[in-house]
Amino acid sequence: MKNWLIVLCALLGLQSVSANAANAFDHSAWNALLQQNVHLLEGGKASQVDYQAFADNEAALNAYLKALEGVSQSEFDAWPKEDQLAFLINAYNAWTVSFILTKWPDLKSIKDLGSFFSSPWSKEFVPLLGETRSLDNIEHTLIRGSDRYNDPRIHFAVNCASIGCPALANIAFQGDNLDSLLETQTELFLADSSRNRLNGKKLELSSIFKWYREDFEKGWKGYNSLEAFIHNYASAMSLPESVKTDLSNEKVDIKFLSYDWDSEQETIRPIR
Template sequence: MFNTTLKPLLLSATLLATALITSLSSQAQSTTNNLHDSWNALLNKHVVAINHNHSTEVDYAAIQGDHTQLKTYLDSLSAVTQNEFDAWEKPKQLAFLINAYNAFTVELIVSNLGSKEPQNLKSIKDLGSFFSSPWSKAFVPLLGKTRSLDDIEHGLIRGSGKYNDPRIHFAVNCASIGCPALRGEAFTATELESQLQQQTVRFLSDTTRNFAQENTLNISSIFKWYGDDFEKGFRGAETLQQFLLQYSDALKLVPAQQKALRNNDMKVKFLDYNWDLNARQ
């Protein structure tokens, strides 16, 4: 016969084990988010919203004064092993990769300012050469390899096939005015979905870069360069038009324009891209 006096002991042991597992899970989540705390602090301090919060400017000169803090953060990213990364859930991985792309882009700008004032560096493209772009430079120690910014965006994020979320194009920042805003906070696993959604609405509702005019939809060249990413079934969107219709409110499309876009009767025009540095003036 089962000894009934053992029941309370077994129940206590079960509760203790459950509490321990919950605690370890919470600690793991906290550790992942804490990884980006110093980056979050730098963004809070040096990224300024402009253009009715549709865009941001970055105080690269001031970040230069906090360069040690930035480099410490970058070192912490570089210390993450491939095995650690692989054990994370997808939101943790994607937040990590977006933050890494943005932080190393800022590092590329700051480390090339030297004693110059930011206004003397007109564009990130100035950091490339005739034979290679700044995005192809291998200077990023990440997940056991020395990578380029292109490797992070086109290899680890887009090329992996894991994430299939075109909204990343409104989260990664190329240090240019034409880019979607550099978010003034770090991306985190727990907030990633809302952050990506906010960034998408923020960019699409910016009438300096995306706007409808009668039967023409004028949109950023991002949609030309990465058009295929918006046609891979994200929330059922098999075409760029279907993706944009999900954000008809942000684009301020009236019902007639929505219908025309849905029926592929609306002309789509890609606007010129502004590669000037998004530096705080």
């Protein structure tokens, strides 16, 4: 009965994108799926995605994806930017889960869904806002490519289904929780010493900061350098005052860590 309630909730989203009075689109169906199938570890620094449970209840996921597909470009454009960004983040994450399920359980990494000539993120299979898009298009064109958002914290919200990426939150993004949830996800990622840490006097950071460094230097909240962004989250990383001073002066030695594309940790079904 519970599963059918989730399906019904998603189908209702097809009829009205204003089901939730506080938000432009009601993502409660996705929220319910996340709550059931994403298990937080280490206080939220990591998460374990129960893909088998998602597969067992794929009808509910497909109903939510159909609801996303039903939103037109004109409807989307009329929303506040917070609702737009929440919608795009959820779409990316939900379609990534759906993508994994196309070969589940016979894959070790999301990279197995690509080919020698193209990455899985460039495959066009997502019907969204009137076009068939790739995951890259959602992230790099709709989100990063729009001057409307300019929020580097999105890199800790979109989930690429790999060990190296930030944890998938078990709460759906909504317009009214966007800022607080982005902040939480950013702090949790930076607090994870397996991905970001101080090693002696050297700051070792995730390769995310190397690949998308320009996003952290575009002036969000006045931060025009990666060092300034990291300084803002020095407490989350438990950095000493001496390092904070060096960050302020942009005199910190930064090394970028290798990225783990393996999805094995994410796909283990938790014991219940």
